[in-house]
Amino acid sequence: MTVKSGLEGVVAATTSISSIIDDTLTYVGIGIDELAEFASFEEVVYLLWHRKLPNKEQLKELKAQLADHAELPEGIITFLKSTNFKDVHPMTVLRTVISMLALYDENAEAMDANSNYVKAIELQAKISTFVAAFSRVRQGLEPVAPRKDLSFSANFLYMLTGEEPNEIAEEAINKALVLHADHELNASTFTARVCVATLSDIYSGITAAIGALKGPLHGGANESVMKMLAEIGEVENVEAYIQEKMDAKAKIMGFGHRVYRGGDPRAKHLKEMSRQLGGITGELKWYTMSEKIEEIVTTQKNIPPNVDFYSASVYHSLGIEHDLFTPIFAISRMSGWTAHILEQYDNNRIIRPRADYTGPEKNSYIPIEERA
Numbered sequence: 270m271t272v273k274s275g276l277e278g279v280v281a282a283t284t285s286i287s288s289i290i291d292d293t294l295t296y297v298g299i300g301i302d303e304l305a306e307f308a309s310f311e312e313v314v315y316l317l318w319h320r321k322l323p324n325k326e327q328l329k330e331l332k333a334q335l336a337d338h339a340e341l342p343e344g345i346i347t348f349l350k351s352t353n354f355k356d357v358h359p360m361t362v363l364r365t366v367i368s369m370l371a372l373y374d375e376n377a378e379a380m381d382a383n384s385n386y387v388k389a390i391e392l393q394a395k396i397s398t399f400v401a402a403f404s405r406v407r408q409g410l411e412p413v414a415p416r417k418d419l420s421f422s423a424n425f426l427y428m429l430t431g432e433e434p435n436e437i438a439e440e441a442i443n444k445a446l447v448l449h450a451d452h453e454l455n456a457s458t459f460t461a462r463v464c465v466a467t468l469s470d471i472y473s474g475i476t477a478a479i480g481a482l483k484g485p486l487h488g489g490a491n492e493s494v495m496k497m498l499a500e501i502g503e504v505e506n507v508e509a510y511i512q513e514k515m516d517a518k519a520k521i522m523g524f525g526h527r528v529y530r531g532g533d534p535r536a537k538h539l540k541e542m543s544r545q546l547g548g549i550t551g552e553l554k555w556y557t558m559s560e561k562i563e564e565i566v567t568t569q570k571n572i573p574p575n576v577d578f579y580s581a582s583v584y585h586s587l588g589i590e591h592d593l594f595t596p597i598f599a600i601s602r603m604s605g606w607t608a609h610i611l612e613q614y615d616n617n618r619i620i621r622p623r624a625d626y627t628g629p630e631k632n633s634y635i636p637i638e639e640r641a
């Protein structure tokens with residue numbers, strides 16, 4: 270048996286949702302640069318779910334559906350308010366709450382295409398309400414009810430802060446959500462597909478996916494990047510800090526990628542946003558430090574930054590708490606996960622690879638009294 274470590278290069282599914290070919294990312298064939306410039310997140314959700322851009326009516330309908338499903342069940346608000354989350358990571362709570370949502374869905378076990386589509390809307394609508402509510406409740410604040418008249422991005426920021434965001438913040442979040450929405454067979458999407466390929470339900474698939482996204486080698490890297498930037502503190506400390514890490518052969522968070530070799534096409538958009546937002550807040554140092562880290566890592570190791578690297582300083586400049594960075598990634602990736610789950614159900618076969626056994630060939634049962 271030949272083992273492909275980390276399944277590198279193994280093609281394990283077909284998909285018509287997104288592609289990465291020669292370092293170019295597309296959603297349903299539309300280049301990520303175009304989508305980053307022109308698309309709203311709601312358009313991207315529609316695109317991933319239906320494989321075509323919505324017309325005006327279709328977009329209006331999707332926005333109304335997302336708005337109609339945005340409220341959290343009262344039981345989840347009660348759970349949030351009755352639990353002390355001081356030392357609990359928001360991704361841990363998010364994973365639990367996504368699983369809990371099934372308890373409030375009378376149709377939770379239904380597996381027909383329409384029921385699963387409605388569940389996808391539910392999950393996409395509620396995840397941002399939850400992340401915002403969690404952030405407020407742990408600060409001792411009341412959750413802010415979702416509004417129907419705001420865009421998905423503006424509504425998230427509104428629920429987080431209680432104030433309508435300015436256009437710059439809304440556009441920045443929109444672009445970040447567009448850029449993170451889907452990414453072929455990344456670890457969390459693969460996890461979701463493996464889970465639902467047993468014909469388990471969509472809540473189980475998303476719960477599993479959130480668990481996979483949480484790790485610092487995947488979505489958790491954005492928070493780790495910010496931790497690194499905060500540890501470095503000032504631009505003049507960058508060189509010594511990064512050199513020490515590289516000498517110790519430590520991974521620099523936010524760099525490297527399994528598929529991209531010439532660089533992650535999403536990073537340049539986040540880099541530019543980081544520069545612009547840093548200029549607006551007057552705290553350009555996070556961008557400057559990031560740029561210096563990029564220069565050192567690419568010069569010495571030829572490893573370019575990935576999507577997580579500049580998203581850290583983008584979210585920081587927007588005043589977002591650092592442990593919400595990965596939950597925001599999850600808000601966006603919910604669109605891709607649900608699209609992949611629906612695609613898996615449409616043409617399902619259980620995913621069950623093999624393992625090359627490396628244990629002892631022959632062994633026998635020794636009674637416990639005789640064991641060392």
Ligand SMILES: CC(=O)SCCNC(=O)CCNC(=O)[C@H](O)C(C)(C)COP(=O)(O)OP(=O)(O)OC[C@H]1O[C@@H](n2cnc3c(N)ncnc32)[C@H](O)[C@@H]1OP(=O)(O)O
Nearest residue numbers: 485486487488490519520521522523524525526527575577
């Ligand atoms: C949204 C996302 O999930 S994007 C990825 C987010 N994750 C991170 O930013 C964490 C840091 N990066 C990494 O750990 C890796 O690059 C991954 C997990 C993204 C990809 O992992 P793999 O494809 O298995 O690459 P692998 O770890 O084998 O790296 C190949 C070589 O590049 C080096 N390398 C890869 N990433 C980095 C890094 N961030 N810093 C330093 N060296 C690195 C490895 O040490 C290895 O070197 P070697 O061949 O001398 O041993």
Ligand SMILES: O=C([O-])CC(=O)C(=O)O
Nearest residue numbers: 451452454455456527576
């Ligand atoms: O594709 C991957 O391996 C990780 C990634 O960049 C993503 O999920 O956006």
